[in-house]
Amino acid sequence: MDNKTVVTPICALPIGKLPRSCVVVGDPNRAKLVAEKLMENSRLISAVREYHAYLGTWKGIELIVMSHGIGGGGASVCFEELIQAGVTTIIRAGTAGSFDAKFREGSLVIATGAVRSDGVSEGLVPLGYPALADHEVVGALIQAAKTHDEINYGVGIITTVGHFFDGPLGNHNKLWARSRVLAIEMEASILYIIASLRGIRAGCCVNIDNYIFERELTEKYEPNREIVHQGTLRMLEVALDAASQLVGTSPEAKNNNTQ
Incomplete structure (x- = not known):
């Protein structure tokens, strides 16, 4: 990166020099896996704290x-900062726990919306403001999932929570299951709120790495099993397929100031 390139303040992303479509993952090692094992002609463009971009x-x-x-x-x-750099479509590809026995380890859930229990987005807009995926991104994810005959996938609402381990207050898992919420993870609702506020498209698909009610019964969480690993690879391919389908149709980011 030359000295004339303007970058974002924290993630050091080059502004105005990125593709419009992006797949985001939680783990820097997963980003490296995508770059080295799935993508071609990949190169690291930024590595700051947990933010590694290829x-x-x-x-x-x-x-x-x-x-x-x-x-x-x-x-x-x-x-x-991806939006500041010029990205206009963001797809999160992550892992989640399932509330529905039809979607066990290695299954894929495509999130049309997310319950806002994230602990962050209420500082941006009131809780009555919905966290919704962009319909074009959802459609692209469904279309991509259909091309993989081996994928067991579902489409619906998930919940985003700000903590992983429960404390004295317990959890709302049974409530969400009764409410037909499919899965639980930690970032989707924030992505959806920010995307709505900034005028870009966003979506999320998650690989199931545990069935919540079995995990609660056995008190075992084993996300590193082969069935989960294979599900993650399939999920990443679905996310990349969807992101590539949407190239050329991205809207202009509005970068609205919500302050």
């Missing part, structure tokens, strides 16, 4: 893949 091609289409870390506060920085 530029590369997927099926001939130039994309960016970037890690956002765990949790909403840090992830919001990644999302905001």
